[in-house]
Amino acid sequence: MTPRKPPVFAMTGGEARLDGRLVLRGVDLRVPAGEVLAVLGANGSGKSTLVRALLGLIPLSGGRTEIYGVPAARFRDWRRIGYVPQRLTVGGGVPATVREIVSSGRVARQSRLRPASRADRAAVDRALAAVGLAGHGHHSAHQLSGGEHQRVLIARALAGEPDAFVMDEPTSGVDAASQAALAGTLRALIGQGRTVVLVAHELGTLEPLITRCIVLDDGRVAHDGAPPKPVGEHALPGHDHVHPHGPAVPDGGPLGTWDRT
Amino acid sequence: MSILTFDFMRRALLAAVLMGLAAPAVGTFIVQRRLALLGDGIGHVALTGVAFGLLTSTSPILTAVIVSVFGAIAIELLRSRGRTGGDVALALLFYGGIAGGVLLTNLAPGGDTGSLLSYLFGSISSVSSRDLYVVAGLAVAVVAVIAIFGRELFLLCQDEEVARASGLPVRFLSLLLAVTAALTVVVAMRVVGLLLVSALMVVPVAAAQQLTRGFRTTVGVAMVFGVLSAVGGLYAGYQRDLSPGPAIVLIALALFVVAVAGRSLIRTLGVRPGPGMLRRARANGRGARHPRHESTTPASARSDAEATSR
Ligand SMILES: Nc1ncnc2c1ncn2[C@@H]1O[C@H](COP(=O)(O)OP(=O)(O)O)[C@@H](O)[C@H]1O
Ligand SMILES: [Mg+2]
Numbered sequence: 001m002t003p004r005k006p007p008v009f010a011m012t013g014g015e016a017r018l019d020g021r022l023v024l025r026g027v028d029l030r031v032p033a034g035e036v037l038a039v040l041g042a043n044g045s046g047k048s049t050l051v052r053a054l055l056g057l058i059p060l061s062g063g064r065t066e067i068y069g070v071p072a073a074r075f076r077d078w079r080r081i082g083y084v085p086q087r088l089t090v091g092g093g094v095p096a097t098v099r100e101i102v103s104s105g106r107v108a109r110q111s112r113l114r115p116a117s118r119a120d121r122a123a124v125d126r127a128l129a130a131v132g133l134a135g136h137g138h139h140s141a142h143q144l145s146g147g148e149h150q151r152v153l154i155a156r157a158l159a160g161e162p163d164a165f166v167m168d169e170p171t172s173g174v175d176a177a178s179q180a181a182l183a184g185t186l187r188a189l190i191g192q193g194r195t196v197v198l199v200a201h202e203l204g205t206l207e208p209l210i211t212r213c214i215v216l217d218d219g220r221v222a223h224d225g226a227p228p229k230p231v232g233e234h235a236l237p238g239h240d241h242v243h244p245h246g247p248a249v250p251d252g253g254p255l256g257t258w259d260r261t
Numbered sequence: 262m263s264i265l266t267f268d269f270m271r272r273a274l275l276a277a278v279l280m281g282l283a284a285p286a287v288g289t290f291i292v293q294r295r296l297a298l299l300g301d302g303i304g305h306v307a308l309t310g311v312a313f314g315l316l317t318s319t320s321p322i323l324t325a326v327i328v329s330v331f332g333a334i335a336i337e338l339l340r341s342r343g344r345t346g347g348d349v350a351l352a353l354l355f356y357g358g359i360a361g362g363v364l365l366t367n368l369a370p371g372g373d374t375g376s377l378l379s380y381l382f383g384s385i386s387s388v389s390s391r392d393l394y395v396v397a398g399l400a401v402a403v404v405a406v407i408a409i410f411g412r413e414l415f416l417l418c419q420d421e422e423v424a425r426a427s428g429l430p431v432r433f434l435s436l437l438l439a440v441t442a443a444l445t446v447v448v449a450m451r452v453v454g455l456l457l458v459s460a461l462m463v464v465p466v467a468a469a470q471q472l473t474r475g476f477r478t479t480v481g482v483a484m485v486f487g488v489l490s491a492v493g494g495l496y497a498g499y500q501r502d503l504s505p506g507p508a509i510v511l512i513a514l515a516l517f518v519v520a521v522a523g524r525s526l527i528r529t530l531g532v533r534p535g536p537g538m539l540r541r542a543r544a545n546g547r548g549a550r551h552p553r554h555e556s557t558t559p560a561s562a563r564s565d566a567e568a569t570s571r
Contacts, residue, residue: 057425096475097474100476
């Protein structure tokens with residue numbers, strides 16, 4: 001990492017209001033390239049709000065935030081960013097195939113009048129394979145289980161071949177097979193030196209991949225540093241990492257819950 | 262066919278085909294964006310445009326284009342301002358549009374509201390050849406917008422935040438879709454009428470999605486249904502001397518019922534689509550052929566139970 005390179009995300013004193021209520025209360029956060037950052041915190045602590053603000057999807061009411069050194073509102077090089085939102089279902093009432101949804105992740109790389117190129121199709125194939133959905137592109141996305149659906153959203157971000165990923169709770173409510181598929185996908189991305197900001201309720205099998213961890217509490221950063229180490233009772237044999245780590249992550253079921261934002 | 266010997270009928274038929282193609286194409290995106298009432302809102306506003314044309318003795322179709330485009334932009338701006346109040350704003354435009362239309366028509370010299378009726382429910386004989394040129398031009402513009410911007414509009418309607426984080430010009434695309442919907446309303450106005458315009462943007466799409474798995478195929482099948490309804494309704498209207506608008510909409514609704522029946526027939530005969538399709542497909546691939554008892558609850562409702570059961 002050369003020091004001259006701007007960080008992927010840099011927020012200083014970030015404050016955000018939703019419906020007049022202060023949801024982010026002065027967040028300072030720099031995410032250098034190559035980092036794998038986990039954002040933990042209870043439901044409603046502001047995790048989704050933070051990542052949406054980092055992407056400039058929510059205007060800040062105070063402070064500022066930059067993407068690759070450019071103020072978020074003026075950032076244009078979106079092909080470098082892949083966003084996996086926290087969603088319950090694929091949006092809208094009209095059916096769409098898995099492939100159609102994943103292909104739409106290429107849109108930042110395509111020109112308007114040209115049909116999808118061979119490179120586009122190859123990238124979509126790779127993205128589908130990376131999440132274990134190769135050969136399932138023709139299925140309707142409306143017929144997927146929660147975990148399969150989440151993998152489609154991840155594949156959509158992968159298809160754009162960005163340098164940095166922002167994933168909002170990709171592991172919540174996801175079955176074991178999808179969890180394993182996601183861990184494999186992340187490992188490959190990290191191996192390629194991509195930057196990942198991963199919102200999670202708890203880390204589970206992803207924990208060894210994390211290089212840094214922040215914990216949000218009521219819109220503030222309550223912890224910033226090393227990921228929680230499996231020490232003490234966590235190191236006991238038979239402990240299988242299915243509950244949240246650390247005292248700052250109070251609630252959540254075995255695998256967390258979906259919350260609509 | 263003897264009915265084609267009438268010039269007005271040929272013109273009406275062409276207008277109907279253009280409308281049958283354009284309305285469901287735009288409608289698929291509108292339905293995807295959960296804006297099914299947008300067409301209705303624009304239709305009501307367009308009535309004021311028509312009345313403005315009658316009042317000033319200019320072509321009502323041109324004034325309808327202008328007023329409905331402004332109406333569509335207003336609706337889109339109100340929508341993007343936030344959820345709260347959006348439907349109230351739409352309602353204001355509904356009633357303002359109707360009231361303005363009737364009032365302006367009353368003001369027109371010798372204007373009686375009877376002349377509005379053909380715009381409200383469509384009329385075959387009223388399509389002049391100049392109207393037809395305008396309608397054809399608008400229909401081409403609408404289909405061109407869908408062809409050129411379809412990929413971007415798909416992502417916009419799928420997930421607006423992801424569209425923004427992909428660098429799409431979200432505001433421009435939203436306005437483009439609203440304006441395209443407004444042009445479609447005017448295309449459909451002469452044949453199906455302003456009060457039923459929206460039906461042709463929504464019902465063929467609802468029918469098509471009973472039978473399709475993908476977005477593209479939904480657009481295509483909806484366009485086929487749109488043309489079938491438009492031409493069928495026009496023909497029935499001509500045969501029985503009925504208003505074409507209601508006949509077209511009733512045929513579209515009949516197609517919807519047939520599509521629903523066809524879907525349940527497919528389900529009972531073949532694989533029953535439901536959540537967890539891929540996993541089941543793999544299970545079947547291993548040769549296990551269990552009777553299917555899967556629930557059809559949506560993925561969202563099941564995710565917790567599914568996660569904890571593993
Ligand atoms: N669109 C919204 N309008 C108003 N309040 C919101 C909105 N979205 C989230 N909030 C509130 O902001 C807080 C933080 O939400 P969120 O960032 O989604 O938390 P998390 O992702 O950590 O669960 C919560 O109290 C939530 O109720
Ligand atoms: Mg959240």
